[in-house]
Structures are given as C-alpha cells and as structure tokens.
Amino acid sequence: MERIPILRMGEVLLVTIQVDMHDRLAMTLQDDLTTEIQRKRTSGVLVDISALDMVDSFIGRMIGNLSRMSQILDARTVVVGMRPAVAITLVELGMNLEGVHTALNVERGMTLLRTPERRTIPADGDYQN
C-alpha cells in the first residue's frame, strides 16, 4: 500500500495510521492531507494512532509536523487512540507533542473539534491559542 487513506466526514478528516512509516509515505501523507484540507472546508483533522503499539522519534516528529501544517491551514489536529506505552515512549524521547491536542478516542476527538477554540488576546495585541 503506497498511501494512507484520508477519510472525509463533513468538515473533519480522519487519518488512521496502521502501517510502519517511512520517509516517502510520510511525505505522501503530508501532501495528501494539506491538499485535502484546502480542497474543501475543513475544520479539523483526527489522527488515529490506536494501531501503533510503539513509536519512534520519526513518527513523533511527523505527528507534530502534520499538526503544525494543519494549523497554518486553519484546521485543528487531534491525535486520538494513543496507547499508554506510546505516551511513555514519547516523553522518554523528550517529545512532549506541544501544541498537539490529544483525545482518548475518535468520539472524544470529534467532541473536542466541535468546541470552539479559546483564543485570548494578550495586552500586546498578539493572538495566542
């Protein structure tokens, strides 16, 4: 299989990562996802990693990158289905996935995407999430 499918459900895209990631597959996913986000109104992206029972720094970085790319394109990313072992490994690798929202499962991720994001306007006028 040469690409990871991206499923559209209304304004939300769902990406399920099941296979071992390698450079080319990650690049293809980035391309496909960003293209799909701008093709049609997309408010959020759910990345399901429940099939991953281990993770390395490459996957961790990729998830962070997907999240930042989506954010620039005005879509929020929620990573769902993370296993305890994966959370432990990520922290041990020093990757705290800052700025990446997480939820227990797809349903909770959907709920999170439906709630409006808090944006506070600090005194200096910059927007901060």
Place this chain on the structure above:
Amino acid sequence: MERIPILRMGEVLLVTIQVDMHDRLAMTLQDDLTTEIQRKRTSGVLVDISALDMVDSFIGRMIGNLSRMSQILDARTVVVGMRPAVAITLVELGMNLEGVHTALNVERGMTLLRTPERRTIPADGDYQN
C-alpha cells in the same frame, strides 16, 4: 501491526483496511468486530477499502463474511471507497458481494446507514431485506 483498529463513532463502527490481509489478521478482525458490535449498541459498520488497489478472492470472501456476521448481530455493513479496479476484479472473480451494501465514500456510507432499511414481508410470512 497485529490488528486492524475499529473506531467507534456513536452507533457506527469504522474499519479501515490498509494492510495486506492474512488468515490470522482476518480472524482477529472478525473476533474484534463481532465483540465490539455486541459490547455497545451498534447500528452499522463501515468498511473502508479505499487503500486497497487490488483484491483477491480471500479479501472478497472476508468482506462478505464480515457483512453476514454483522447482519446476524443486527448491524448493517456498508463497504466504502472501492476503487474501480477492485470492482472489476471482484466481478471477474465471480464475487458479486451479494447482500453487501456499498457506497462511494464514508459520508455517503453514513447517510446510507441513517436511512431505515426496507423490510418487505412476502405472502409466505418470511422476512426479506
């Protein structure tokens, strides 16, 4: 990866098949899916095969079996995202997937699952879908 994840979205389960199927993986999927259907109220199952660019009689049979098992457990199955080449191969293999509902994509599959199923009662009193 030793199992295919089953994602719950309300009363609907979503199964995305991305990897090459082998006997044990198919058995695990059957077990997991039937367990999940009866664990919590489930009205339908969406099987996404958009990542499959080819199919053999084993996969064809497995899809048919999943559909029949779900039906016995009172959940409808809709196969979504089938590629043209896969449809051609299935017919050439003589597998018409009778009794299996199909839809173009996840959104249409969801819509199909939301519409009530027609059940006609023939003169002899047997139920027929």
